[in-house]
Amino acid sequence: MPDSHAIAHNGEETADNAYSADIAHGEHPAYLRHHFNSTEQQADTTNFAMWLFLLTEVMFFGGLFTAYLIYRNWYYPAFVAGSHQLNVIWGTTNTLVLILSSFTMAMGVWCAETRRRRGLVLCLSLTFLLGLAFLGIKTIEYGEKIEKHHVPGFHYSLQSFDDPASDPEIYKEYHDKALMPDMARHTELYFSLYFAMTGMHALHMIIGIAILAFMIVRARAGAYTSGHVTFVENFGLYWHFVDIVWIYLFALLYLISRH
Amino acid sequence: MSTMSNTIVDLPDQSTATIPKMNFLTKENGLLSWLLTGDHKRIATLYLISITFFFFIGGSLAGLIRLELLTPQTSLMAADTYNKVFTMHGVIMIFFFLVPSVPATLGNFLIPMMIGAKDLALPKINLLSWYLYIAGGLLAIYTMATGGVDTGWTFTTPLSTHYVNTNVLTTGLAVFIAGFSSIFTGLNFIVTIHKMRCPGMTWFRLPLFVWAHYAASILMVLGTPVVAIAIVLVALERTIGIGVFDPTKGGDPLLFQHLFWFYSHPAVYIMILPGMGVISEVISTFSRKRVFGYTAVAFSSVAIAVFGFFVWAHHMFIMGISNYAVLVFSLLTMLVAVPSAIKIFNWTFTLYKGSITFETPMLYAFGFMGLFTIGGMTGVFLGASGTDIHLTETYFIVAHFHFVMVGGMLMAFLSGVHFWWPKMTGRMYPEKISQMAAVITFVGFNLTFFPQFILGVLGMPRRYASYPPEFQVLNVFSTAGATILGVGYLLPVLYLVWSLKYGEIAGNNPWQATGLEWQTQSPPLTENFVVTPIMDHEAYDYEWLERQSQAGKEKEAPIAG
Numbered sequence: 001m002p003d004s005h006a007i008a009h010n011g012e013e014t015a016d017n018a019y020s021a022d023i024a025h026g027e028h029p030a031y032l033r034h035h036f037n038s039t040e041q042q043a044d045t046t047n048f049a050m051w052l053f054l055l056t057e058v059m060f061f062g063g064l065f066t067a068y069l070i071y072r073n074w075y076y077p078a079f080v081a082g083s084h085q086l087n088v089i090w091g092t093t094n095t096l097v098l099i100l101s102s103f104t105m106a107m108g109v110w111c112a113e114t115r116r117r118r119g120l121v122l123c124l125s126l127t128f129l130l131g132l133a134f135l136g137i138k139t140i141e142y143g144e145k146i147e148k149h150h151v152p153g154f155h156y157s158l159q160s161f162d163d164p165a166s167d168p169e170i171y172k173e174y175h176d177k178a179l180m181p182d183m184a185r186h187t188e189l190y191f192s193l194y195f196a197m198t199g200m201h202a203l204h205m206i207i208g209i210a211i212l213a214f215m216i217v218r219a220r221a222g223a224y225t226s227g228h229v230t231f232v233e234n235f236g237l238y239w240h241f242v243d244i245v246w247i248y249l250f251a252l253l254y255l256i257s258r259h
Numbered sequence: 260m261s262t263m264s265n266t267i268v269d270l271p272d273q274s275t276a277t278i279p280k281m282n283f284l285t286k287e288n289g290l291l292s293w294l295l296t297g298d299h300k301r302i303a304t305l306y307l308i309s310i311t312f313f314f315f316i317g318g319s320l321a322g323l324i325r326l327e328l329l330t331p332q333t334s335l336m337a338a339d340t341y342n343k344v345f346t347m348h349g350v351i352m353i354f355f356f357l358v359p360s361v362p363a364t365l366g367n368f369l370i371p372m373m374i375g376a377k378d379l380a381l382p383k384i385n386l387l388s389w390y391l392y393i394a395g396g397l398l399a400i401y402t403m404a405t406g407g408v409d410t411g412w413t414f415t416t417p418l419s420t421h422y423v424n425t426n427v428l429t430t431g432l433a434v435f436i437a438g439f440s441s442i443f444t445g446l447n448f449i450v451t452i453h454k455m456r457c458p459g460m461t462w463f464r465l466p467l468f469v470w471a472h473y474a475a476s477i478l479m480v481l482g483t484p485v486v487a488i489a490i491v492l493v494a495l496e497r498t499i500g501i502g503v504f505d506p507t508k509g510g511d512p513l514l515f516q517h518l519f520w521f522y523s524h525p526a527v528y529i530m531i532l533p534g535m536g537v538i539s540e541v542i543s544t545f546s547r548k549r550v551f552g553y554t555a556v557a558f559s560s561v562a563i564a565v566f567g568f569f570v571w572a573h574h575m576f577i578m579g580i581s582n583y584a585v586l587v588f589s590l591l592t593m594l595v596a597v598p599s600a601i602k603i604f605n606w607t608f609t610l611y612k613g614s615i616t617f618e619t620p621m622l623y624a625f626g627f628m629g630l631f632t633i634g635g636m637t638g639v640f641l642g643a644s645g646t647d648i649h650l651t652e653t654y655f656i657v658a659h660f661h662f663v664m665v666g667g668m669l670m671a672f673l674s675g676v677h678f679w680w681p682k683m684t685g686r687m688y689p690e691k692i693s694q695m696a697a698v699i700t701f702v703g704f705n706l707t708f709f710p711q712f713i714l715g716v717l718g719m720p721r722r723y724a725s726y727p728p729e730f731q732v733l734n735v736f737s738t739a740g741a742t743i744l745g746v747g748y749l750l751p752v753l754y755l756v757w758s759l760k761y762g763e764i765a766g767n768n769p770w771q772a773t774g775l776e777w778q779t780q781s782p783p784l785t786e787n788f789v790v791t792p793i794m795d796h797e798a799y800d801y802e803w804l805e806r807q808s809q810a811g812k813e814k815e816a817p818i819a820g
Binding site: 033034035037041044045046048049052053055056057059060061062063064066067070071074075078151152153154185186188189191192193195196200 | 376377378379380381382384442446447449450453454455480481482483484485487488489491492495499500501502503508509510511514517518521786791
């Protein structure tokens with residue numbers, strides 16, 4: 001860490017960039033927008049706006065969680081059988097990947113605040129890669145569902161639930177009994193929610209990764225390491241939020257009836 | 260002022276007065292300077308033009324509906340065309356007119372000025388919200404041009420997911436995009452009101468217009484995402500067949516109703532609250548009195564926002580929700596009447612012993628108070644589950660909704676547009692013809708919608724192109740009223756455009772109102788104020804205004820002498 005500290009400082013001094021225009025005493029920095037009185041007010045305001053935006057996100061996912069809550073109460077056995085079809089190993093790996101990415105993101109924010117350009121670029125790049133890794137694993141998991149015809153609406157197959165023994169891998173682990181035909185039918189609802197919830201989450205990941213790519217390019221030019229760090233901070237909030245949503249999804253979708 | 264005792268208009272000497280050369284309209288020229296602007300006043304202007312455009316599309320559709328209902332048979336259009344027409348009327352009027360009407364135009368223009376700020380907190384987000392609005396609106400028009408949609412504006416499942424072959428997806432996407440526009444507007448207002456107030460502008464010195472917008476913004480921010488996810492789930496069910504609302508897969512269509520009305524009921528408060536804000540300003544100004552019970556009116560806005568979130572299931576009394584839920588939601592629905600009534604009573608007490616004058620904004624405000632009261636009271640009929648079962652899905656609902664939204668909100672919108680027109684353009688609208696338009700609107704409105712209450716009680720169902728012949732007389736009244744109403748809406752467009760060039764020069768404060776927005780030039784500078792104002796008095800303090808003008812005259816006197 002001391003090394004990177006020095007490097008960051010050297011990098012800063014030699015960096016030829018448009019963003020780190022030095023601020024003379026008593027003058028407003030270039031990034032202060034005309035309608036704010038001070039940089040503190042500006043940072044405070046955008047920060048508050050970001051929290052409000054996250055509140056709208058809570059409400060957005062809240063609709064899905066409400067649906068989950070109701071149907072899980074109604075069709076608990078179907079939800080248990082459905083969740084047994086999920087791959088807990090991949091799910092856990094993905095959870096770790098995302099938590100790690102939250103750590104690299106938090107380090108990125110710290111690098112921006114302490115004006116370490118290279119550190120910031122490194123952290124953002126790691127976050128970017130971890131995000132991609134998450135989506136890669138998610139793709140593998142989706143692939144498994146497609147193979148087993150567990151995608152609602154596309155020739156959805158009840159075989160694994162009508163006759164659990166026909167699905168030896170899962171059966172070996174859980175010894176699930178066959179569901180009543182009516183309950184088995186409701187596993188499709190579990191997978192509807194699974195795809196809707198993880199799909200909406202993945203969409204947020206994709207948007208986040210796109211913004212990360214944009215930020216990496218700008219960070220290389222020194223955009224966030226000259227005092228104006230609100231963008232990185234606010235993106236950090238977004239990234240952590242998406243991460244937290246996943247932690248809930250992981251618990252609710254993968255870990256039903258595992259003690 | 261001395262020649263006409265029945266008016267408070269205080270205009271500068273027309274022979275010497277000029278519009279200030281430097282203002283937000285003249286600052287920059289060219290189309291790009293408008294399309295890339297960050298100035299809240301310019302964005303408000305863009306919104307005003309586009310919202311008027313969508314209003315007249317929605318209005319034309321309403322005209323078609325009334326024309327079809329002139330006769331009991333389906334004479335003008337086929338029944339399925341009629342379904343598309345009333346659906347598009349609802350979608351355009353609700354999502355592209357009523358929801359953004361006052362907030363995105365007047366709110367956008369005035370909130371920063373009223374709190375003494377240079378701009379909204381997030382100018383780029385503000386511009387983005389206009390582009391999203393336009394994108395959503397164009398998509399809605401595209402939908403209409405390519406066959407329309409016939410589910411009703413409520414997108415009821417399983418009709419919308421399984422049974423119709425019309426453009427549910429593009430309409431849903433249009434609403435989804437417009438929803439983001441609304442979220443960004445609300446978010447911007449909340450942040451601005453929290454963080455951008457000028458020195459001395461405490462929460463209880465804010466104009467009630469700002470309080471009303473704050474409450475509406477809470478609803479926009481918390482409610483809109485829920486309808487967004489409901490629309491996403493409908494789209495997923497329609498395209499790939501996931502089953503969250505599909506009973507054949509164990510899903511429940513009632514859940515869609517819950518998610519949809521969780522937004523769409525508070526949405527009516529999103530629509531009406533900013534209108535109530537306008538009325539508070541107008542009533543105070545034209546009675547020359549501080550709004551009676553300022554604190555109560557301010558908190559009643561917030562109370563409407565809070566209660567508004569707990570009444571949505573009254574849209575579902577006949578849809579098989581439990582009796583206990585009906586009981587609770589019925590009670591909560593009645594409770595919303597309390598803060599609404601607080602407002603009406605306090606405005607009435609503001610009028611009491613005030614020096615009332617009858618300029619156009621005030622006429623519209625009176626219209627609002629009367630029609631909103633009728634609309635609100637009939638809402639209590641519908642909130643009571645017993646009468647609701649008889650009246651729901653009849654024209655009684657249609658009449659109730661239009662009394663609140665057209666009689667209430669549209670009157671408030673027109674009141675506000677007239678009231679702040681001199682501030683926005685620097686010129687007055689012509690008073691006599693606009694007073695006439697206000698009266699025409701009021702008469703036309705009542706003739707259109709009052710018969711619909713009777714039709715509803717008699718049992719005429721909504722959303723049908725044909726009806727039994729015994730209902731024809733009242734329907735003819737209604738259609739005749741709609742024609743008059745149409746004239747009432749066309750007139751302001753004509754004379755307001757006329758006034759842009761020929762109206763009298765308004766000066767800073769033609770109404771002698773107390774808001775900070777009136778203490779600066781009209782049209783305002785891009786930065787709103789030359790120096791950041793300091794709020795050293797309460798809201799609606801007419802004595803402060805008197806002292807200010809006294810001090811101004813004393814300053815001028817030596818120069819003149």
